[in-house]
Amino acid sequence: MKSFDYVRPATVAEAVAAAAQPGAVYLAAGTNLLDLMKGDVSRPDRLVDVTHLDGLDRIETLADGSLRIGALMSNADLAHDVEFARSYPAVAEALLSGASAQLRNAATVGGNLLQRTRCAYFYDTASRCNKREQGSGCDAREGENRGHAVLGWSESCIATHPSDFCVPLVALDAVVEIEGRGGRREIALDELHRLPGDAPERETMLEPGDLIVAVRLPPAARAFASHARYLKVRERTSYAFAVVSATAALRIESGRIAEARLALGGVAAKPWRARAAEDVLRNVAPTVDAFQEAAWRALADAKPSGDNAFKIELARRIVVRALLLAAAGTPARIPALPASPFASTSGAIHA
Amino acid sequence: MNHSISLTVNGARRDFVLDDPRVTLLDLLRERLHLTGTKKGCDRGQCGACTILVDGKRINSCLALAISHDGADILTIEGVARGDQLHPVQAAFIAHDGFQCGFCTPGQIMSAIGMIKEAQAGNDPERIRECMSGNLCRCGAYAGIVDAVLDAQGQMDESNQRRSA
Numbered sequence: 361m362k363s364f365d366y367v368r369p370a371t372v373a374e375a376v377a378a379a380a381q382p383g384a385v386y387l388a389a390g391t392n393l394l395d396l397m398k399g400d401v402s403r404p405d406r407l408v409d410v411t412h413l414d415g416l417d418r419i420e421t422l423a424d425g426s427l428r429i430g431a432l433m434s435n436a437d438l439a440h441d442v443e444f445a446r447s448y449p450a451v452a453e454a455l456l457s458g459a460s461a462q463l464r465n466a467a468t469v470g471g472n473l474l475q476r477t478r479c480a481y482f483y484d485t486a487s488r489c490n491k492r493e494q495g496s497g498c499d500a501r502e503g504e505n506r507g508h509a510v511l512g513w514s515e516s517c518i519a520t521h522p523s524d525f526c527v528p529l530v531a532l533d534a535v536v537e538i539e540g541r542g543g544r545r546e547i548a549l550d551e552l553h554r555l556p557g558d559a560p561e562r563e564t565m566l567e568p569g570d571l572i573v574a575v576r577l578p579p580a581a582r583a584f585a586s587h588a589r590y591l592k593v594r595e596r597t598s599y600a601f602a603v604v605s606a607t608a609a610l611r612i613e614s615g616r617i618a619e620a621r622l623a624l625g626g627v628a629a630k631p632w633r634a635r636a637a638e639d640v641l642r643n644v645a646p647t648v649d650a651f652q653e654a655a656w657r658a659l660a661d662a663k664p665s666g667d668n669a670f671k672i673e674l675a676r677r678i679v680v681r682a683l684l685l686a687a688a689g690t691p692a693r694i695p696a697l698p699a700s701p702f703a704s705t706s707g708a709i710h711a
Numbered sequence: 712m713n714h715s716i717s718l719t720v721n722g723a724r725r726d727f728v729l730d731d732p733r734v735t736l737l738d739l740l741r742e743r744l745h746l747t748g749t750k751k752g753c754d755r756g757q758c759g760a761c762t763i764l765v766d767g768k769r770i771n772s773c774l775a776l777a778i779s780h781d782g783a784d785i786l787t788i789e790g791v792a793r794g795d796q797l798h799p800v801q802a803a804f805i806a807h808d809g810f811q812c813g814f815c816t817p818g819q820i821m822s823a824i825g826m827i828k829e830a831q832a833g834n835d836p837e838r839i840r841e842c843m844s845g846n847l848c849r850c851g852a853y854a855g856i857v858d859a860v861l862d863a864q865g866q867m868d869e870s871n872q873r874r875s876a
Contacts (some may be wrong), residue, residue: 362735363731364732364733365712365732366714366732366778368779387776387779389775390758390774390775390776390779391771391772393755394735394756394773394774394775394776395755395774398754398755399755407732407774409778409779411779412781413733436768436829440829440842442833449723458845460759460845461769461822461825461826461829461843461844462756462759462762462769462770462771462822462825462840462845462847463756463770463771463774463845465768465769465770466768466770466771466774466775467824473832502741520783598841598844599844599845621780696835696837696838696841697837697841698841
């Protein structure tokens with residue numbers, strides 16, 4: 361690991377000033393950053409430790425009914441908050457399907473959003489990677505790429521964003537609150553991550569010094585609580601990243617879908633909101649036919665980036681099944697194997 | 712530049728001067744305090760052998776910078792027994808053959824203690840397996856580990872009930 365300067369700011373303003381310097385990065389729990397630094401994938405000159413800042417580790421309900429989640433809250437504390445899990449069950453299920461209990465205890469809300477891809481070529485400093493080293497090339501393109509992107513990728517980069525948490529968040533129109541050199545601003549989570557294009561080294565819309573201080577769920581996000589699921593296919597049942605995942609959330613009135621939300625994980629460089637699919641699910645009955653039509657819409661633009669054509673068909677099936685699970689209703693308790701299609705209580709047959 | 716930090720480790724306050732901020736909690740415990748019960752398996756947060764409790768919560772000590780945990784309360788495998796009296800989780804691992812080579816065992820035991828405190832799994836073996844998935848065992852002693860956790864949790868529940876009765 362390269363040596364670095366360690367800075368522990370007392371206030372958000374001090375943190376922003378310290379992190380705006382070239383070569384500086386924020387340190388929260390470090391569960392991804394330290395791994396990257398040990399592998400020489402990340403080589404920061406300065407770590408700005410935000411873990412001692414006050415007031416960023418709690419949930420608050422705002423006057424308009426929004427929920428504001430402090431960026432330093434741990435993934436576990438958020439998922440295990442009973443009121444949170446009841447109001448946003450797909451978000452809690454996604455959180456509990458990610459990483460391990462130890463990592464969820466440490467990892468923060470803000471850090472989860474900003475975790476880096478797990479593309480093996482990004483991690484291997486002997487490989488070419490445009491994301492790690494601008495303009496060097498992409499060894500994933502002709503390499504082991506069955507886990508790579510099928511949506512929104514470019515010849516420069518076919519990496520995926522690994523977060524589970526972000527998938528239901530983007531479906532529920534989460535907003536990210538940012539403190540930066542120009543003061544506070546906010547952007548939709550859907551706008552935070554960039555698709556690779558010809559600049560995969562630029563992963564987010566954040567500028568130097570920008571600090572995510574909170575994630576906000578708008579009042580409407582609660583309306584999906586009784587029909588919201590996260591479903592995740594992985595190479596093993598626990599402690600693995602998604603091959604493909606999906607959040608389906610429905611607002612059902614008088615037996616018809618009043619509003620649907622759908623997002624996919626493991627398929628692109630960002631959590632993938634499927635708005636075209638949502639549109640065909642407005643004011644229709646929650647039937648398998650409708651869900652299959654939505655699945656086709658969701659993957660209409662998908663194309664393999666290598667040996668991963670299977671992910672397109674897998675994603676369609678995961679979408680149908682997540683919608684069936686959501687239509688069947690949120691279970692009273694998160695299943696023993698969160699988000700697993702193999703859970704004994706998954707509640708729906710294979711689509 | 713030197714940094715001074717203090718930690719409470721197994722109940723005792725410890726002060727350190729770090730001449731390099733790169734040291735992890737894992738390396739600090741092993742190299743500075745010679746508490747080598749906490750194991751360095753993968754050193755990348757994948758195996759769980761380095762699991763300790765920090766402020767009562769289980770984490771991977773290999774992915775935690777010591778300097779960032781100034782003021783933390785740390786419990787390692789060396790601090791769980793009371794004299795010669797094993798912690799119920801330790802005793803249950805012996806009773807149920809919850810190990811073979813033993814390398815992952817300190818991490819398994821610390822993880823199990825943390826899991827029982829989290830109180831999310833109940834006595835459902837499937838939930839226990841899920842909640843313990845951050846600890847790998849290459850010998851494959853998982854069946855014994857799940858039995859040990861179930862047994863220890865039951866004993867700890869009973870003893871808590873007796874205490875509150």
